[in-house]
Amino acid sequence: MLIEKVIRKLKGNPDYKWESKYDLRDLVEITSVRFKQVLRGSWKKIFFKASNGLVFIGTGVIIRHPYLFTAGANLILEDHVYINALSCKGIFVKDNVSLARNCTMICTGVIAHKGVGITIGNNSGINAGAYLAGQGGIEIGDDVIIGPGVKIFSENHNFSDTDKNIKDQGVTRSSVVIENNCWIGAGATILAGVTIGEGSVIAAGCVVTKSVASNSIVAGVPGRVLKNRKPGEVEVIIKSITRPDVTKYG
Template structure:
């Protein structure tokens, strides 16, 4: 009976059908939902607004006024989110952020960054890093593995007579399409545009234009096959 009630409540909150695994112990469920209740109260306090937002008390939120969110944002423990930027951070509905994840919108106070846009039903894995100085956009229904890092900014280094740290930065921005699966420990570099429906193999280093529905992997990452036609790409 209790499980059916929970299934209905969670389905209503998420806007899609949800069913608990019947093997989950009842005491585990009670502990889980008690924690969610505390995260809900903490979310209202940290963002200074009333939404269905769940933020663990150990997580740090900076420049909360620059964060726009729809319902059901979930921020797990020990996350760090700094929204200082020109455009701030926009979260869609049903976005989850795994524990120990860092989101920084500006790499320096000399020249603040652009910001981050995350669409609906996006899941960011644990221990991630998202640097949004050049602007990062993540499409709906995209999921991230653990330890994914995104860097939308590069250091200038053309002048060998000046230390690299004093040569400034350049920014192109990063776009990740809808319904993508980004594997564990993937690194995505500035200037990357990942098309819809792509799968990025674990450990890949990604830069440049990635066609929609590609499966890519390697360092640097290359197209291995296409999801829509299933043809293996012959090396050139």
């Protein structure tokens, strides 16, 4: 199929296959939408810090501070994605990354405290309605699947002083790292300071408060390691997942 060959070339993946059969009407609709997205992307990427290859942009996409946004080849931003790249390092997205509709990426919350930024690796996909807050820095590796409604926070409000309003007590920032080949299930929440080890699976609705080792399967609130994906491997986490210190929970 011609379209399959084109996608293989764009992605640089000779093994890419369409696993479903499409009729002519399906193909016309798909190619029409993608063509319109390329036209929008061709205009918007002029304002990016850097861009390498095609950019597909849907309707209603907003990119604030695009001069701090770097796009790899074949970036797809579906309808109503919101991006604010204002930060020290900006937002750096590598090749073959997609953000589904209604995703949000911000790097600075309170304007007085400029944030760190966000990096997303090759071949990673972020599903609808995900929220990434990169004030303290977020690093997402290659081949990562992030489900719909996932929330990732790298900043928390301090609230230990009961004589002050919470909003006046400042914040604590700590980076989040999601290593290669992870699957973050729908509605999961990842809190500041967490590292998700390579090959890990985070169950839907899980709240991850502590770092987990490679190939961990994590579920629950707060998240706990159920087992390791590698048979016989010791089922441990980098730091025991327990109730977080209240001064760092947000």
